[in-house]
Amino acid sequence: MKVLEKDKYDFVETRDELLNSKSNKIWGSFAPSALAYDLDRKTTKPSEPTLAEMTNKALKTLKKDKDGFFLFVEGSKIDWAAHGNDTIGMISDTLSFDDAVNEALKFAKNDGNTMVIAVTDHGNSGITMGNVNTNSSYPETPVSAYIDPLKKAKMTVEGALSKLKPDHSNLKEVAALYGLDDLTSEESAKLTSSKNIGAEMTKMLANRANIGFTTGGHTGKTFSYTLMALQNRLD
Numbered sequence: 001m002k003v004l005e006k007d008k009y010d011f012v013e014t015r016d017e018l019l020n021s022k023s024n025k026i027w028g029s030f031a032p033s034a035l036a037y038d039l040d041r042k043t044t045k046p047s048e049p050t051l052a053e054m055t056n057k058a059l060k061t062l063k064k065d066k067d068g069f070f071l072f073v074e075g076s077k078i079d080w081a082a083h084g085n086d087t088i089g090m091i092s093d094t095l096s097f098d099d100a101v102n103e104a105l106k107f108a109k110n111d112g113n114t115m116v117i118a119v120t121d122h123g124n125s126g127i128t129m130g131n132v133n134t135n136s137s138y139p140e141t142p143v144s145a146y147i148d149p150l151k152k153a154k155m156t157v158e159g160a161l162s163k164l165k166p167d168h169s170n171l172k173e174v175a176a177l178y179g180l181d182d183l184t185s186e187e188s189a190k191l192t193s194s195k196n197i198g199a200e201m202t203k204m205l206a207n208r209a210n211i212g213f214t215t216g217g218h219t220g221k222t223f224s225y226t227l228m229a230l231q232n233r234l235d
């Protein structure tokens with residue numbers, strides 16, 4: 001903090017503070033650890049800026065430098081969602097990253113002298129459209145069978161679980177927030193007795209949407225192509 005003050009950074013902690021800052025040196029710190037997933041932010045952390053807002057503000061601020069600039073933007077929680085096999089978190093923050101890239105592209109188009117590079121640094125989770133449910137039926141399975149179950153989700157699994165009461169009395173509502181609004185009695189019992197409710201919920205939603213995962217760890221880059229396909233179909 002002393003260093004930031006000494007070097008005359010404007011230290012901002014909320015979306016409004018960031019957007020209103022007129023400084024040409026800004027240090028934003030919007031959460032004690034990770035920011036909320038894009039899909040959850042309005043409900044759980046409305047004072048946090050979006051990745052696109054941060055990108056836009058960074059561009060507006062850095063462009064004041066006559067020598068040019070280098071800006072690095074990361075959509076970082078796509079990786080965390082993938083580790084948790086949370087399809088909704090992955091889509092949420094891939095779309096959020098896409099919005100940020102759009103800000104950069106708009107700037108570059110206007111500026112005419114800026115290069116934008118958007119890449120994935122690694123794959124994660126081995127996500128696939130199509131899983132053991134569709135071993136022999138993939139060609140006949142309509143797109144809606146993959147997309148409609150996902151569209152029911154209002155929050156990521158992290159966001160939904162943040163609403164879970166300590167006594168778990170609202171478990172049914174929490175599951176519905178994650179798109180699991182039609183639990184069978186077996187699934188209800190499984191969730192009630194589970195020590196890792198989030199892991200069970202992500203498995204149940206993936207099963208409904210015929211989404212497969214091969215791992216909770218890193219992989220090659222195929223995952224980003226699946227996400228792009230899912231995203232195009234959600235649009």
Ligand SMILES: [Zn+2]
Pocket residue numbers: 079080083124218
């Ligand atoms: Zn990772």
